[in-house]
Amino acid sequence: MKDNPEKIIVCRCADVTLKEIEDLLNQGIVDMDDIKRLSRAGMGQCQGKTCRNLIMGMVAGKMNITVDKVKESRYRPPAVAIPLDLLTEENFNEE
Amino acid sequence: MKNKAQVVIIGGGVIGCAIAYELAKRKVKDIVLLEKNSLASGATGRCGAGVRQQWGTEMNLKLSIGSVKRFEILQEELEYPYDLEFEQTGYFMPAYTEKQVEQFKINIALQRQFGLDVQWVQPDEARSIVPIINTHGLLAATFHQKDGHLNPFHVNFAYARAAQRLGVDIHCHTKVLGISTEKDSIKKVSTDKGDIACEIVVNAAGGWSQSIGEMVGINIPTYSERHQILITEPYEPLFKPMVMSFYHNFYTQQEPNGAIIMGIGDPNEMKGYNMEHSLAFAKKCSSLVTRVLPPLKNARMIRQWSGLYNMSPDKTPIIGEASTLNGFYMACGFSGHGFMIAPMTSVLIAQMITKEELDIPEVKTKLDLDRFERGELFIEPSVV
Numbered sequence: 001m002k003d004n005p006e007k008i009i010v011c012r013c014a015d016v017t018l019k020e021i022e023d024l025l026n027q028g029i030v031d032m033d034d035i036k037r038l039s040r041a042g043m044g045q046c047q048g049k050t051c052r053n054l055i056m057g058m059v060a061g062k063m064n065i066t067v068d069k070v071k072e073s074r075y076r077p078p079a080v081a082i083p084l085d086l087l088t089e090e091n092f093n094e095e
Numbered sequence: 096m097k098n099k100a101q102v103v104i105i106g107g108g109v110i111g112c113a114i115a116y117e118l119a120k121r122k123v124k125d126i127v128l129l130e131k132n133s134l135a136s137g138a139t140g141r142c143g144a145g146v147r148q149q150w151g152t153e154m155n156l157k158l159s160i161g162s163v164k165r166f167e168i169l170q171e172e173l174e175y176p177y178d179l180e181f182e183q184t185g186y187f188m189p190a191y192t193e194k195q196v197e198q199f200k201i202n203i204a205l206q207r208q209f210g211l212d213v214q215w216v217q218p219d220e221a222r223s224i225v226p227i228i229n230t231h232g233l234l235a236a237t238f239h240q241k242d243g244h245l246n247p248f249h250v251n252f253a254y255a256r257a258a259q260r261l262g263v264d265i266h267c268h269t270k271v272l273g274i275s276t277e278k279d280s281i282k283k284v285s286t287d288k289g290d291i292a293c294e295i296v297v298n299a300a301g302g303w304s305q306s307i308g309e310m311v312g313i314n315i316p317t318y319s320e321r322h323q324i325l326i327t328e329p330y331e332p333l334f335k336p337m338v339m340s341f342y343h344n345f346y347t348q349q350e351p352n353g354a355i356i357m358g359i360g361d362p363n364e365m366k367g368y369n370m371e372h373s374l375a376f377a378k379k380c381s382s383l384v385t386r387v388l389p390p391l392k393n394a395r396m397i398r399q400w401s402g403l404y405n406m407s408p409d410k411t412p413i414i415g416e417a418s419t420l421n422g423f424y425m426a427c428g429f430s431g432h433g434f435m436i437a438p439m440t441s442v443l444i445a446q447m448i449t450k451e452e453l454d455i456p457e458v459k460t461k462l463d464l465d466r467f468e469r470g471e472l473f474i475e476p477s478v479v
């Protein structure tokens with residue numbers, strides 16, 4: 001099964017397939033925030049480090065615009081995962 | 096965009112979209128919904144999406160029980176292709192002071208009168224419901240299995256799409272700038288994309304409800320307050336229910352995908368529209384939650400964000416028509432629990448607009464805007 005969009009994973013954290021993103025685009029959903037909210041792509045462990053660019057490329061293709069014209073969804077902190085233990089008031093160290 | 100409508104709804108959160116649907120279902124024509132950003136971009140898309148029926152007043156019991164009945168059949172009724180992820184994994188509410196124990200005893204008696212099967216939990220039974228809880232200091236708890244949570248994005252979109260199918264026009268990225276009135280009626284709504292003549296407006300603007308009031312010269316005493324929330328990586332199942340502690344002022348829950356969300360109320364939060372996130376919150380929240388659920392110390396936070404609670408002076412929503420302006424309906428001031436009662440709220444507003452008999456008639460005299468002027472605040476003992 002070559003290039004089956006149901007088997008191609010776009011967002012590895014939330015297991016979102018190419019087909020799922022294509023389905024949203026075909027329903028006219030081309031806002032990066034809407035795509036994120038409906039598919040959860042980009043909300044997982046890596047926070048969109050892989051899928052964000054892929055999906056922005058797909059949106060650009062669908063709308064016939066260049067990728068830099070696609071409005072990105074918001075970046076959220078932290079940049080890397082932090083154990084809650086390190087954040088607790090007993091253990092938190094300003095250094 | 097149309098330049099004339101029967102009803103203009105301001106706000107594309109769960110409340111506005113649900114009202115649009117309930118009105119269209121009742122055959123109201125020419126409904127336009129306006130959203131300044133995108134659907135679910137306000138509190139709805141930022142919320143914990145917990146649904147609780149363990150309330151301490153008849154009004155909130157009716158609103159929440161009626162809403163759960165709707166949530167149970169919503170996916171089918173709205174013919175929505177995705178799962179709304181309604182999981183009835185319960186709310187676990189621990190008590191740490193004698194006063195809380197007394198209050199919970201009163202609440203549970205009332206809740207049982209309403210047919211809810213709420214359990215009274217002794218400290219030594221707590222771990223059978225929340226296996227990772229540290230029972231230190233715990234005096235008792237209540238647990239109701241039929242409370243739960245849903246996917247807020249899908250609920251918001253499900254209502255929106257069903258409304259669109261029934262003919263509602265939804266315009267995103269369209270901001271309401273003003274509302275013109277003449278004597279005691281509405282004439283038109285002005286937006287950054289043009290004007291719409293109409294006589295009925297629904298204020299479902301969430302954290303911005305007070306500014307919509309200003310547009311018609313009505314003082315809505317709601318204000319906004321940032322509430323922050325964070326989420327961890329997904330883990331194996333650790334605990335099922337929402338754990339909500341009034342004593343520590345936190346709530347936390349493991350989502351269907353295994354990620355754990357948690358939030359706290361901060362008594363020092365200032366009124367306003369700040370929607371940034373802070374390290375101070377992440378620290379405070381981690382400290383409080385891991386004290387009660389120690390194994391979560393190893394969980395890793397991957398994301399934090401915030402949203403606005405639209406607070407009313409008595410922490411109870413305003414649901415009704417203004418007494419001084421015909422056709423100006425308000426569904427706002429949800430004070431942090433609007434998602435869970437959105438289904439009934441929308442039914443009630445639709446019933447008011449179509450002059451049907453209300454499912455909860457006393458809403459008209461108890462949740463109206465004028466209660467503040469009358470000095471009849473609505474007192475709910477069970478709010479954070």
Ligand SMILES: Cc1cc2nc3c(=O)[nH]c(=O)nc-3n(C[C@H](O)[C@H](O)[C@H](O)COP(=O)(O)OP(=O)(O)OC[C@H]3O[C@@H](n4cnc5c(N)ncnc54)[C@H](O)[C@@H]3O)c2cc1C
Pocket residue numbers: 105106107108109110111129130131132133134135136137138139140141142143144145146269270271272299300301302303322323324358401402403404426427429430431432433434435436
């Ligand atoms: C962190 C957090 C956790 C929460 N947890 C829960 C929970 O577990 N359970 C629960 O029941 N509730 C919870 N809530 C509360 C819940 O999110 C809200 O009560 C509910 O979503 C309100 O829905 P709404 O449609 O009224 O508001 P919103 O979703 O905020 O929608 C209002 C919309 O109006 C739009 N708008 C405003 N002004 C204008 C204008 N001039 N023109 C056009 N559009 C405009 C906004 O852009 C916005 O999209 C939580 C809230 C937060 C912030």
